[in-house]
Amino acid sequence: MNDASDNRPDQDRQTPTGKGALARDVALYSLARILLVVVLAALILYVPRAFGVEIPLVIAALFAVLIALPLSLVLFAPLRRRVNEGIADVDARRRADRADLEARLRGQDGR
Template identity: 50%
Template sequence: MCPCGGCKPVAYAGQVSDANPSEESTAPQPGTSPGRRLARNLALYTLARLVLVVILTAVIMAGAWAVSVQVPMIVAILFAIVIAMPLSLTLFKGLRGQVNSDIAAVDERRRRDKAQLRARLRGEAEPAGSAGTEPGESGRGKSGKPPKGAAEGEESGGTGGAA
């Protein structure tokens, strides 16, 4: 339940759980979808970089205070951001690699789904488990082309006139 007390837990397709939602682990399991892994890893990487900027800002401000120099906070933050950029590439190399591999997995899935959709729209792919022709394929074969003997633009059993 949420803090307001009025919301009810929602079960999504394929999600079955007898556990109390407050007892469930918030960490995704290894079998989660690439999109969820990407979101989690990207959030962790972003948080790690922000924490690095905060730490570097504190170090810069402490260093300035140690040598009795006044450094404006905005200047310290800007220097911390500039220093954190290349530093995060080396410190968080593993996490960045996971984010890159998750992006590649999500992109591959999108390409595959897009190609499958285009093939279905062309009438080339037959849905799994269905027999016969799909609706709208009357007089056409699996290739989406009219049967032999039918001219381009002419349906089988038609009058032969232009449409």
């Protein structure tokens, strides 16, 4: 149990690796950010109406996007970290595959 690879399966169970998991995480993060913009735009549109103030939809949408940008970094930090880790994993695998291919093309056995 002192082997360093003992920690790896726990990490795999928490965050599945692979392009499918990365695509899912990116889709979830994007959907969460879009929903945040929609909720903020609705709040900006309808809360002032309770006080008799009309705000145009374009202005509400613009402010919602501007507010959602930094807010999503804080609210969705765990999901953003998962996306970043997934991108790093895919990139590391791509680099390893490329190095293996280059080694085989040079006539060296990469294994």
